[in-house]
Amino acid sequence: MERGRLILIIVGITILLVAIVVAIAVPVSLNNKSKRDSDLARQYMREVPLIDGHNDLPWQLVIYEDNDLSRIDLNQRPTFNVTHTDIPRLREGLVGAQFWAAYTYCTSQYKDAVVHAIAQIDVIKRMVQEYPEVFEFVTTAQGIRDAFENGKIASLIGVEGGHNIDNSFAVLRAFYDLGTRYMTITHSCNTPWADNWKEDFEPEDQHNGLSEFGKDVIREMNRLGMLVDLSHVSVDTMNDALDVTEAPVIFSHTSAYALCNHYRNAPDSVLRRVKENKGIVMVNFYTLYINCPPNNVTADPSYATLAQVADHMDHIKEVCGWECVGFGSDYDGIDTAPEGLEDASTFPALVTELIQRQWTEEEIKGALGNNFLRVFEEAEQVSRDLKANGMKPKVATLPRDEPDEANNVCRTYMYGTSFY
Template sequence: MLCYILFVFQTTCLSELPDVAPPLGLVRGQNGSVRCNGRPVHCQPDSGSSCSSKGNSSAEGKGTMPTKVKPWCVGLGICLLFSAVGVGLGVPFALNSSGPSTHQERLEVVRRLLREVPLIDGHNDLPWNVRKFVHNQILHFNFSADLMKVEPWARSNWSHTDLPRLRRGMVGAQFWSAYVPCGAQYLDAVQLTLEQIDLIKRLAELNPDHLTLVTSVKGVQETHRAGRIASLIGVEGGHSLGNSLAVLRTFYSLGARYMTVTHTCDTAWADCSVGDRGATPSPDDRKPGLSDFGKAVVREMNRLGMMVDLSHASVPTMKDALTVSKAPVIFSHSSAFALCNSTRNVPDDVLKLVALNGGIVMVNFYTYFITCNSSASIADVVDHINHIRAVAGLEHVGIGAGYDGINYTPQGLEDVSKYPQLLATLMEDPRWGETEVKQLAGLNLLRVFQEVEQVREKWRLAAVMPVEELIPANYLEGHTDCMYLGS
C-alpha cells in the first residue's frame, strides 16, 4: 500500500512541487553568487527562477520552477513524511515489545548479558565450610569436583558451592566471607580471621584457571573479560578487629575490601541486629549504635578504600554509619524488612538513607529473611528485589545470596548455579529490561566500589593521615583476661 501511494505521489505531484535545490550543475559560491559548471550564472530581474549563463543564451528558461502548488499534494507529502517517521520509530518499539516470550528465550538473553557484565554476589560462606569440613587443608580439596557427590559436602544442607556450579551460574565475581564465630571475640578472632583470609587466597592460587584474587574495580573487569571468576575478600564481623585499627589496616593490605561492622554479637564499639537494640542501652551504658571509636573505624575504612558493610547491624548502627561515612555503604547480604520483619533486614526508612548515601542492598536468599519461614520461592526473592528498587531505586539493589552460610534456600534457587534463573524470572516483568538486569547483576556494585575507591584517592591527595584513636579501656572491662594491655 505504501509503495502504491509513493508511486501515485511521484507520477502526479513531483513535477508540481517546487525544486528547493539549485538545478543540476549549479553551485552557490561563498559570496552568495551562483555558478554553473564553473561559470557565473545571472538571474534576470522579475523572471522567477529563470537564469542564464553569461555567453550561453541557450540556457535561458532552463530550471524555471512553478509558482503554485496544489494543496492536496503538499498535504499528502506531509502525511508521507510523518508516516516515514512513524515507521522508523515504530519498528524498534515493535521489536522491543516482541522480546523474549519464553523462559528459555529469557535465559539465553541473560546468558548473553552475563558475558557482557559480571554477575557479582556479595556474600558466600564457603571458606568457613572448608574450615569445618577439611580444616583448611586444601591441597587435596578438589574444588572442581561435583561436591554434591563428595562427602561430607553431599549430606550438608549448608553446602551450595563448587566450581562447576559457579560456572553454570555464570558468576563473574564473588565476595568470599572471612568469617569467624562471635565466640572468638576477645580470644583468637584476629588469628582465625587471618587464617580465613589465607585460605581464600590459597583457594584462588590452587585454581588459577577459574579464580583470580582481585582487590579493585579494574581487577574485577579484567578478570571477567579473561573468562575467570574474580575472587574478593570480605571480613564478616567487627569482632575480627580485636578493637584495633592497626588490624583493620592489615586486613586491607591483605586484600579485604569490605568489613561487616558486626555479626551476631555486639562489639565494644557497635551494636548488632540481634534482639533489635533500637532503644536498649549497651552493656557499657553508651547509647545504641556506633561509639566514637566505631565512628573512627568507619572513617578509617573510608580512608583505606574499604567498603562499610551494614548487614547484621542494628538500626541505630546502620543510621550512625550512614551519617558518618563519606563513601557509599553496602549491605552485603540483607533483604527488605517490610516483607519479612527479621531484624537482619533493612527497614524502608534506612533504604531511603541508603539511596541518599549512594549505597546498595544486596538481597539475601535465606528463606527466613525472605518469607520469615522455612520455605520460599524465586517469586518471593523477586518481591524483595522489586521492593528495594521501589523504595531506594534501581541503582541501589544487588545480589548477596549468602550461600554456604544458610541451610534453607528458595525453591528454584538451591545453589550458585541458579542465578540465571532468577534474572530470567525478573525479565517476565517489562520493567526489567536488559539495562536494568545488568545494573542488578553487577554494575550497581561496581559503581559503589568505584566511588569508594574515589574517596580513597581524594583523601590520599589531601594527605589525610591514618586514624590512631584507641578504644577506651572501660569499653573492655570484663574482657581483658586474655589481652595484653601493658602498652
C-alpha cells in the same frame, strides 16, 4: 432443518478445532518466550559480571576440612557437607565475581579472633591460587572487569564481623593490605564500639549504634577504600554509619524488612537513606529473611521461592531505586535456600525472572554488577580524595575497661614501655 443442524455441527467442530489449536499454541508460545527470556538472561550475564556479595564456602572449609585444601577437589561437588558451591555450579550459574567471606565466631572476640580471621583470609587466597584457571584474586573494580574479560571468576575478600579487628586500627589496615575490600561492621554480637541487629529486639543499649571509636572505624575504612558493610548491624548502627561515611555503603547480604519483618533485613527508612548515599543492597537468599510476615502471615520460614526473592528485589528497586539493587546470596552460610535457588548454579533463573517482570536491560545489568562496580569505584575515589587532602591513619585505642574486665582476661595492654 437438516441444513440448520449441519451448520451447528460445522460451527461446533470449528470451535473445537480452534480450542485445540489454542490449547497447543499457547503453551508452545509461552515456552518459546520463556526460552527467549532465559537466553537473554544468559546473554546479559556474559556481558556484565554477576557480582555475588557474600559466599561462606571458606567457613565450610575450616569447619569440615580444617582449611586443608588437599582433602578436596572443587571441580567436583564436595562430599564433606551439603554445600551450595563448587566450580561446576559457579560456572553453570555464570558467576562473574565472588566476595568470599572471612568469618569467625563471635566467641573468639577478646581472644584469638585476629588469628582466625587471618586463617580465613589465607584459605581464600590459597583456594584462588589452587585453581588459577578458574579464579583470579582481585582488589579493585577494574580488577573485577579485567578478570571477567579473561574468563575468570574475580575473587574478593570480605571480613565478616568487626570483632575480627580486635579494636585495632592497625589490624584493620593489615586486613586491607591482605586484600580485604569490605568489612561487615558487626556479626551477631556487639563489639565494644558497634551494636548488632539483635539490639533491635533484645536491647541492651550498649552504644545505641556506633560509639565515637566506631565512627572513627567508618572514617578509617573510608580513608582506606574499604567498603562499609551494614549487614548484621542494628538500625541505629545503620543510621550512624550513614551519618558518618563519605563513601557509598553496601549491604552485602540483606533483604527488605517491609516484606519480611526479620531484624536482619533493612527497613524502608534506611533504604531511602541508602538511595541518598548511592549505596547498594545485595539481596540475601536465606529463607528466614525472605518468607515471613507481614506479607506472608501464615508462612513457613523454612520455605521460600525464587519469586519471593524477586519480590524483595522489586521492593528495594521501588524504595531505593534500581541503582541500589544487587545479589548477595549468602550461599554456604545458610541452611535453607529458596525453591529455584538451591545453589550457585541457579542465578540465571533469578535473572530470567527479573526479565519476565519487565526489568529493563539497564536495570538488570545494574543489579548484576554495574551497581556494585559504581559503588566500589566511588569508594576508591573517596579514598584517593581523603588521602590527597591529608587525612592520616587513625591510631586511637579503647581503654582497658571497655567493655569490662571479665571480657579482657586474655589480653595484655602496652602503655609506653610497660605491660599490664
